[in-house]
Each structure stands twice: as structure tokens, then as C-alpha cells.
Amino acid sequence: MIFNKRITIGTACFFYMLFFSLTIFAQQPADYVNPFIGTSNYGATFPGPIAPRGMASVSPFNVAGSQNLPLEKDSRWLSNPYVNENKFLTGFSQVNLSGVGCPELGVILLMPTTGTVETNHLKYGSTYRNEVARAGYYSTNIDKYNVKAEFTASKRVGVSRLTFPKGQSNILLNLGLGLTNEEGAMVKIVSSTEIEGIRSVGSFCYNSPEAAYPIYFVAKFSKPADQFGVWKKPSKYSGVEAQWMNYNGKTRMMDNTTKMVVGDSIGTYFTYKFEKTETVEVKIGVSYVSIENARENLEKETGNKSFDAVYDETYKQWNDVLSKISVEGGSKEDKIIFYTALYHTLIHPNTLNDFNGEYPEIKTGKIGKTTGTRYTVFSLWDTYRNLHQLMSLTYPEQQSNMVKSMLEMYDENGWLPKWELNSTETFTMVGDPASIVIADTYLKGIRDFDVQKAYRAMLKGADQIEDNPLRPGLQDYIEKGFLTTKDRGPVSTTQEYNASDYSISLLAKALGKKEDYLRFKNRSLSYRKLFDKNLKLLRPRTSDEKWYEPFDPASGANFEENVGFIEGNAWQYAFMVPHDMKGLIKLMGGDKPFANQLQKVFDIKQFDMANEPDIAYPFLFNYIKDDEWKSQELVKKLVKEYFQNKPDGLPGNDDTGTMSAWLVYAMMGIYPISPGDPVYTITTPMFDKITIQLDSKYYKNKSIVIEREVNNDGKIKKIQLNGKTHDSFFISHDALVNGTTLKVIQN
Amino acid sequence: MIFNKRITIGTACFFYMLFFSLTIFAQQPADYVNPFIGTSNYGATFPGPIAPRGMASVSPFNVAGSQNLPLEKDSRWLSNPYVNENKFLTGFSQVNLSGVGCPELGVILLMPTTGTVETNHLKYGSTYRNEVARAGYYSTNIDKYNVKAEFTASKRVGVSRLTFPKGQSNILLNLGLGLTNEEGAMVKIVSSTEIEGIRSVGSFCYNSPEAAYPIYFVAKFSKPADQFGVWKKPSKYSGVEAQWMNYNGKTRMMDNTTKMVVGDSIGTYFTYKFEKTETVEVKIGVSYVSIENARENLEKETGNKSFDAVYDETYKQWNDVLSKISVEGGSKEDKIIFYTALYHTLIHPNTLNDFNGEYPEIKTGKIGKTTGTRYTVFSLWDTYRNLHQLMSLTYPEQQSNMVKSMLEMYDENGWLPKWELNSTETFTMVGDPASIVIADTYLKGIRDFDVQKAYRAMLKGADQIEDNPLRPGLQDYIEKGFLTTKDRGPVSTTQEYNASDYSISLLAKALGKKEDYLRFKNRSLSYRKLFDKNLKLLRPRTSDEKWYEPFDPASGANFEENVGFIEGNAWQYAFMVPHDMKGLIKLMGGDKPFANQLQKVFDIKQFDMANEPDIAYPFLFNYIKDDEWKSQELVKKLVKEYFQNKPDGLPGNDDTGTMSAWLVYAMMGIYPISPGDPVYTITTPMFDKITIQLDSKYYKNKSIVIEREVNNDGKIKKIQLNGKTHDSFFISHDALVNGTTLKVIQN
8 A cells, every 4th residue: 555645744754654565455444544644733742663552652753852853852842753754753753642642751762873972962963854654663764874774563563664874883872861850760781682761751741850760671682782881971060170070061971881870961872893784673662660570571572573574463453453443445644644543543542551450550659460451541531522432432452441440540540540641640731531431331231340339429529518639729619609709710610510520420329329319410511600601602700600801702712721611711611511412402592592602602713623622513503403414514524624644644643542532433423422422423433334343342232334325425314323324313322232223314 | 876076177067966876885897997088199099888899889979060169060070079178968879889999880860849840950059068978878968958868779780878857859860960071871760750861981091982882771769759740951052953942952941741751961850859868768779781671780689678677788898898808996087097998998899790690791881690609899000919809818709700800801891801891891091900919819729710811812912012001112111121211111011911921920829830930030030131231220211222312310209190101100110120129229339328218219209108109109118128128107107197097188099099008908918019929028007806707609608807915005026826936027928828816016
């Protein structure tokens, strides 16, 4: 398969080369993945290899150095190790986050060079060409050194294959450079084929520097180095001492050392003297527990396997997991954006535990041990809206383990997670989204977790007024029904708490806790107190409960800080009460005014496809009888406009797969319109036939099929479930998974 | 025993308190040790505890902070962690060097504080009072916190006993602050009673930063901390990033973390909430091999022993080793300076190997294993002159192990050591002194080492012209007989090579290698080519063999850089040809001109008691018949003037015990006048009777006695050996150790 594309932002033209001949003969789902999608326009994805939900990943790192301005990591807030239009490569980072809004990880930078060892990345960096990216594989040619660099990864091991020309070649492992400002590393060259070390990471969003934590690694080289060493760049001294230090501020080359070296800015070099073109493979196992575990991860996952063998396994894993959804009809481009989106939903949450099950617990400092998978990277303010719903439908065992991981965090930390990252709670964003995810999962029939514990955890977050890190402002929320302008983003936060309370009420009902059910259902409607009838919008109120003045509903667009809302404005939050659309319609004065106001969001260009608060808006016309065609058209239009097979083919940050999950659902013609509610709303599928394999452990049917009849781009005329008319644009999860075929008929 | 002293430099008056009651009843040799001697006047000793030749030691650290100006470590070249007249204490370093001329070690700073944890040493530092220092023990009261801090040490473990008042108490382990600019540490809090970590050290004399190396440690606390944590002070960022980092440049408090933390400037805090006065004991085991070995060192040496038990053992070790020489007669002050000097000769070279025998090899990066003792800290340019001679006489097994350690270094590094420090070769100073030490040892009958290997090693250093790190300028030396002004210190270095060559010739003779004997004996006399008959001094020559002009013989005093000489001037080097005094006398024109020129050195105040080149001058009148009384008077006068029972009671830097060894010999009335030659010259003993126990493994006699008859401060009239007249002011080592009594009779 050959991708041809032209990038408008940059000038580069990328040629995607054939790699495995099998791809010529059979287009497998994994072959449709284009990891470059989202690597521009702040999509914050990376093009390098990762196994499904892998701990390790390899990304080309091209965000350091003035050559990369304006998209340079030290000159601006930049949360990704790679930007497609940048040109200056300074290595390949071995742990990376995909689609996050803050810098983190992007460390342990491997870089092949030739000639004399140069340790300053601004000097050894290079342009590159012939980038190839596929599921589990990335390669490029490094101009300055004429080195071909290829990468793959197993779950916890990044594997590099470096093809060097004749002469002196070097493999640098830079432990100083990284995406964030966090510093500190230890390294020890164990032998001429092995390095072990640690790198400090942390301070996500420049928060909680005290929660910085180590990543441990072991690197094994297929060929023994002819020479090796460690470099260390110390602080620069001034005063009289500086006169005595002819090495003041200079990088030290500690040749042939096998001693442990520690410091803020250190690295290793392995040097080869090649008589001819030669290839070196480097395996880098990682762990968040210990060097020993990193070594075991490396041995158990990749042992003596060749680069090709590792890639082959990872490719198969991707193909297996992506094949849970098969699509027929639709263009090749449609398939590319669809499978790439599905691929992006399968990166985070990712695996935290080592091969032996060990993982760092959150807060306790202890090492836990899981028999399943301990997941991490829960960007729940994003993912509660659709990603976990997609997991429950298609990968319920993963979703079950995610819930179990969240409950382990509750055991360890005393609280459900909010934005958990490698067993640190970053408390980024607002709301109490874990409750929604867990309720949603349970109500979809995935119940192999301790729901009573989960319920206790939810109540703690919802009811404990003092020292509650999940729900700041809870006292006002309970007493007044809303947060006030003395808190950050009081309208948004009230809406988030409402959504969580609604989910808790649903679970309470399912568990037979009638009193709680009523209490939380009642609480979930309190946003109504923020509804300004004149504006037909939600509006902040001050602590003496007056409307906040002056109030500009448009203020807060494009992530602008504003009073009232988090990452959005009154238009982008006005309809974010998915659990009470009927109530909102009533508040707005009925169907017509509601539909008008909703349409206005789009007409005045306040709809933001690139962020979560209004992400469900396009589907909301389904609540107005005979306006459903507007949702069908809008969704189709937005997919076409914002999701494309090119680096800037995401509307913005992928938000750990949330944007991608939106696309997967949108293209399947169903959307989990009300998080917590096991229900989907229906629009037009973008393939003729979509088959979702169901996991027999959780669902009795083997699969469900979504079909569309006649692709005339018209409005949906009829919906059939199992051949019978389904007289609604909504369908319950139960009805869907217990059915066989959902058919959308346009003519 | 109570020491009372008044310090002229500072204003403090120190009161030495009784510690163990046994000292009241019996004055043991160890009781005479006053570790404060040498802690002022740049003596560079430290007052804290160390076991004989210990790896670990504890020193109060009072050289940081402007409060300590002018003797502040960052404002000047300062090679010691403690200065007696300083006032501001910022901790207790757990590894230290004694009597060296360059900053090194002085790291792993323990500091007890109270109240809120403060991690900035400039803020938590304090004045202190009631210092007590004894062999193996130091204590002081820390004013700011009302904490009594006591310290002792076993060979590889520093032990602290901290007595806190009621309230919050903290024990800080500062891994950022240190004596040198070397940075970098790793730490992990294992539990509420244990910490492990590493600290990077190195760059002795601000040289060879690439040879920096780690020291590993494990700290165990007798009481579990109520709270603990790690602090980390990161770099300060500028630019846009700084705006997002509200923690920019600020120290982070990582409370309760048990994760590994790395960085340039980190530390740990253990906090206690005491209801009443309480004592915590902290044991810190160290190793240059691994954390595991540090832990094993701690367990095997101190296990469950109390502070008092460890002190008791170390005290006994000191007493045993110091008791090898017993003295009778003489004042208490004489005994104090004598035993303190002997104590100072038993600090370096010190133990490098761990309890299990492992040690880091030099250069190879491998871990070696010894069944004896692997010694380190060989400041051979200093110690070849008298310290090793003292070891051969009194502690021959130690000296044998030192020679074996030097031969191991040859095996590992390809060269004998010059200035070896913790298995790094610092190549500080000039000359090839190991050959002298080894030949001297062998010729004194200590022969349980591989002398053939030693001889090969010596020849390599003496003959290999290319790539010879020991003897730069060797080609000129061999071809011309001297180094020229294109090399550093050409006269000094020629003299050093002559001295080494003479020792090689002596060993060659002993081994029956006649040709080498003659060749090296001939080489050893080449300094004569630098003798300026007009000046009666040695004088540098240029590369075209002309006298260097303009030439000021006085230039170079007080360590001033100059052309011709290393740390000295023409006067201080003129007589440094101990192996050819007869030749020098002839060059100078006979006995009288020689004696006049020698006397002139003292008269014009060019004699420097504080450095090695002229250290033997006072004894040189013994070469002139009937002038021997001048040596007797001079030595007595110099001892009285420069060696006293007070902090500034050393003439200058102790040079890892070389100054102290000078004093021990001078007070015993013998001095190893010609390094390599197994011979002593005789002056007046400063005690009535001195008994040296001889090691039966090496010597057939049990002891030798040196006596003086009638202490009338007169000239020596007669010398008797075993009751018979000994008609010389020189005595061979053999005659001395095979005799029983050397008696010096003054009347």
C-alpha cells in the first residue's frame, strides 16, 4: 500500500514506502493505519511505533532547537515530541504520550550519528527524509549521517534498527534532553552491549513537581561497542572556582566508564568502527518499578527476537485488535481515517504494569501486583464522553480492567482518579468523571468488578465536603446547587458535577438504592439555576447568587481563560447537559427555540470541534422530531471537514483518543449521546456495512452489524433493528448488542 | 583527660569534656590524640571520627556560607570540610580526606534540625559549641536547635547519635552540598528507617572531571521517621517556560516518596514528632562498589551495635595501633603532639575495599576482590619521603599491603600510581615516587610481594619514552640528563626522577641486575648538570641547554608558580638530592661551603617547614662532621615552633600524614634521610624512652628501644647501639631492627 499525500503546512512531500510485501496482497485493518494523522495542527499524536496500549513507544523527536521554531518546545507550550512540519531531528524518545495537552515523557532519546562523538543535540541534530510510518513501524533516513533508522516496539520495549555507513558510527542515549523541564538521570554502562539507568519525569502541565517519578530502562545492543562512555554536562560555576575549572560548564566525556553516573544532564555513547555498511539493533526495555523489571520486560518480550520478529508480532497484535471492527464500502481514505482513529483509541489508557505484574501504586509508594492489566493515563474529563463507551462496546475486557485499575487507585489513593498519569494524580481539568465511566460500564453489563466498592468511592467523591480533591466547591454545589465565581469555571464545574451525579443516580437505581437515586437525580438538575432565560444560555453567578456582570457569552472561545467556563464559553457549554435534554428544551421554551439556539451555535461559528464540551452538539438535533436530518448532515460535514488522511487531519488535540473515538462512532452512525446512560443516538453510517465483533465473555451475540441502504447522501427515512422498524433515533446498548443488525435506510 | 587550649586565630575557647571515665584512670596512647591539631592554619585535617585507615569518617562541615568568610569553600581554594575558627555549621560529611591540598569528598551531609523542615543549608546552618574530639569520637551542641550531635565510625560506617529536644525534629541528608563542585546524586527512601543512594564525587584539584565516580551509601535509623521525603532543587528556567513553572528554581518537597530520585541537588528529610527529649542513632555505611556492599558493610561492621559499642571498638583499635610505639618521659603536651601525629599517619592511605573484599579497579571499570586490604589515597610525592618508611618500621604488614595495592594498580592501569585516589589516578604533582616506596620497602626486608613484577613496573615507568603518564619529559631527561624549561618544573622533576632512579638502582643491585644498577645509578646523578657553581644552587636550563634567564633563586617561595620548580624555589630544592649528598658537597666545594650554604637557607628564611622538598634539610648537617649539633638544635627548634597542641599546631597541610610522620620520626630521634636507602640519621629523641613494637611476621626482635641519657638539651656526645659505641650519626635499618637499644647520650 502506498500513501501519497501533500502537506499544506510544510513543504515536504513524504513518500511512504512498501515495507512488508504482504500488504500488497491483502489490505488488513492495520494496513490502513496512518500514524502521521494528528502529528500536525496540535493533534499531539506521534508517528512512531507502539504496541496496543503499550508502555514503551518510539517517537522521532523534532521539537528542540531554533531550527524548529515556531513549533519549538522551549519557546511555547508544546505537548508532543514530534511535529510533522518541523525539520530538525534530535533523537528518538522511548516513552511518549499521545494526544495530551501538556508536555510529559518524551525522554530517553536515542540518536544515531557518525564521525566524532558530539553530545550537544543542537549540534548533532539533523534533517531527515523518507519518513515511513505504519502501525508498529517507523523509519526515516537521517541526512547528516546517511543513517537509516527504523523502529518498532513490543508492549514494554522499543526496538531500533540502525543501518550505518562504513566508518565511525555512534549510538547516543541522551538522558538530558527531554520534552519537559524535568531533569535528573542515572546511568550505568553494564557492558559493551548493555546500559541500565533511570530518568526522572513528571510535572505534567508544569504542576506537582514534587510528584516527579523515575522511569527505569535497560538497553541492549546487538553488537558490542568498540568504545563507549558517558557524558555529563554539569552546572556552570562562577567566581574564583570558575578560574580553576578549565572544564567549567563543559560537557565531560567519561570514556569507557562502567561506573554509575548521576546528574541533571547526562548521556551515553556507544561507538563502532565499521568496515562496511552495518546494522545494529537496540532494544530498550522500560519499567516504572525497577531496572530489574525493565530488564525482565526486555527479556520476556523480545529476548533473542530480531527486529523483524518483534515488528511482525506487534503488527499482528494491531491487526487483531483493529479487526474487531470491520468495514465494507467507503473509500480507502475513509478506511484510513477510520482505522487510524480506532488505532488512536487503543493507545491510552496504556499498560503501567511490568511483565511480572508489578506497578507503582498511586500515593502509597508501594509496588502493587496485578494479575490483569493495570492501566494508566486516564484523561477522564476527555475520555468519559465516548472513549470508554467505545471500549465497553468493542473491547469490554480492556474496559473492565480500566475500571478495576480505577478502583485500585481508589484503594491506594483514597479517591477515584481524575487525570491519572503513571500513578500520579495530576488533578488536571475539572469534574468527577470516573463515576460516569464506572456507571456507564456497569450499566452496559460489564460487571466483573466490585461495584459496591465503586459505589462507595463515588459517594465519597460526591458527598465529602472537606478535603475533597475531586470536587472543589462542593459545599456551594450542594447548598446552592452551583459553584460561584469564587471558584474556577463555576458553570462548567457545576455541569460536570451534574453529569456525575446523574450517573451515580443511575447506578444507585440499578443497585436498588432508591434514596440515593432520587437524591442524585435531583442534584443532577441543579444546572438549571444557572440558566439565564434572556440569553438562553448558562451563565455564572456570584457568591451572593447574582448573575455575573459584565457577561460576554462569546468570551472563552479558543481556550481563552474566562470567568464561568473551563476551556470554552457559554455557547460551548449551553447544551452540555446530555442527561437532561428534555429539561433543557423546556428551559429554552420548547423544541423550536431549542433547535434555533442550537443551530445558532453553528451559524455564529461558536461550535468548536477541537474540544470536548460541545463535542456532542452535532447529534443533539436528534432530540427534535423531524430535525434529525440536521444531525445527519452536520456529522457528515464535520467528518469531512476535520478528519482527513493527512498530518493535520484531526481537528486539534486528540485528547488521548477522545477525538478519534468521536470519529469512530460518528462513522459507525451511532454515538453515546449521554455518558452514563447506556444509550446511543443514530446518524448515518459512513460505510455500507460495519461489523463489530463482540466479546463472548460479556455479550451473548457474536457480532453486531450496522448497515446503510443506498448511499444517496439523503436523509434517514427508516431505521430497522433485526429487520423490524426501530421507531427512534436512539437505541439502548442492550438492544444494540442483543440485536444482530441495525439498518439505516435512506431511501 | 581535659584539653584546654586557646586559639589565637579564632576567639573561641573550646572546652573538651570528659567522655569515658576510663580516661581518668589510665592515660592510654589513644587518649593523647587531639584531632583538632591541624584543623587550622590550612592543616586540612578534620576533627571527626575515623577508624584506623577507615573508608568512612564523619567531619563537621563548616566551610559553606558567607558566615565562614574568608575561609569559605566557594570563595577560595579550600581542601577541607572543617576549619577550626569557622563558626557556621551546615552538616556532618560522611566521607572525608585528611591533609590533602585539593577539595574532594566532603559529601553526604547529615544535619539534625528542629521545627519546620528547611532544606537550604544557608538557612538551616547554625553556630555550635562544646566541641569534643577524641580518637573515634566527636560531639558538639548545635545552638540553633539545641541538639547534641555525637559521632563515631567503624571502618566503613559513620555512626551518629543525635539527642533532640521535645517537638518536631528532622534529620537531613543533603546530597547536593559538598566540598567540591562535583554534583549528582540518586536517593531512594527504602523505608521509614532506611535510605540508600549514591553521590558523585571526583575532579580532585579541579582535574579530570571525566574521572568522577560514585560513592554508594545506605543509612539506617534507630527510630522510624514519623514523616519523610526527598527534596530536589532543579535548574532555574528562563523564557516562556518560566511563566508556567510557579516552582521555577524552587526546591521541591517530595513528601513520603519512596521512589528513586536523581538530580544535581537533592536530599532527604526524616522527621520525628517527639513528646520528650529523644535520641536517634543513624548508621551510614559507604562503599565505592555498590549499594548492596554499602549495606553489607553496615550490617557486618555495626549490625545491631549501639553507638557506644561502635565507639568502644574503634577506640580499642586506635589504642592498639597507637600502642605500637610507647613513650616515656616528655611532657603531656609532647605526648599529645606525638600520638596525634602518629594518628594522622594512620588515616591515609586508607581502605578502599568493602567488607567482602570488593573494590573498584583503577581504569578497568571492573570490580576487583582482595583477600588483604586494598589501600587508596596515595599522595606519593609527599609520602615517599617518610610516611611509608614509618609504616615499614612500625606497621610492616600495612606497608606490605600498600605495596601490593600499588602493584594491583599496575596490573589494572598499566602504571604504578602517582597520586591515586579511590581508584582514579589524578597525576597530581611530579616524579615517579612509587618506585622509591617499593624499593625502600623491599630493602627493609618486607618482601612478601611480587618484586619481579614491581621491578618490571618500575622499569616501564623509567624507560618508556612514548605515552608515559608518570614521567613526562623523559626523553630530555634521558638524552640531556635533565628536563628543560619547556616542561613544568624542570629542575624539581629532574631531581624527582634522579631520586627514583637511585631507588631503582638499589633494587637492581639487590636483585643482581648489575647492568641496570649501574645505568640507573648513573642516571640518578644527572641533577649535577643543573648545578650552577656561581649560585651554588640548582637552576633551570632552556631547551638549548642554556641557563634560564633572568633567574631569581627566591622566586617560588610560598607555593608561587615559577619556572624551574614545583611548589618551591631554588633554595628549597638545592639540597633535595638525598641519595648523593657527598656528590653535592663536592659540587658545592666541600664541607664548609656546603654547611654555609645550608645554613644560609635557614638564615635568609627560605626554609619552608610546610612543604616537602626541603623537609629533610634540618637533618643534613649530620653529613658534616662536627656540625651534627646544628641538626639536633634545628630539629628541636622546629618541632617546638611548628608542632603544637592546638588547631594551628601543624606547619601547614598535613599532606596525608607526611608532616605528622616527620614529627613522629623527629621526636624519636631518627629520620629516614634518604628515601629508598634503608638508613636513618640520628638526632636527639624527645622522650626519655621510646619503645617500638616490631611485627614478628617481618622482624625477629620483639621491639627496639630508643633512649636518651640526661635531658640537658645539650649536644649528642655519644651514641650507643646495644650498649656499644655507634660511631656514626647514621644507622642502617637492619642494624636498628636487629638491635635492641639505641641510646643517645648527651653528657
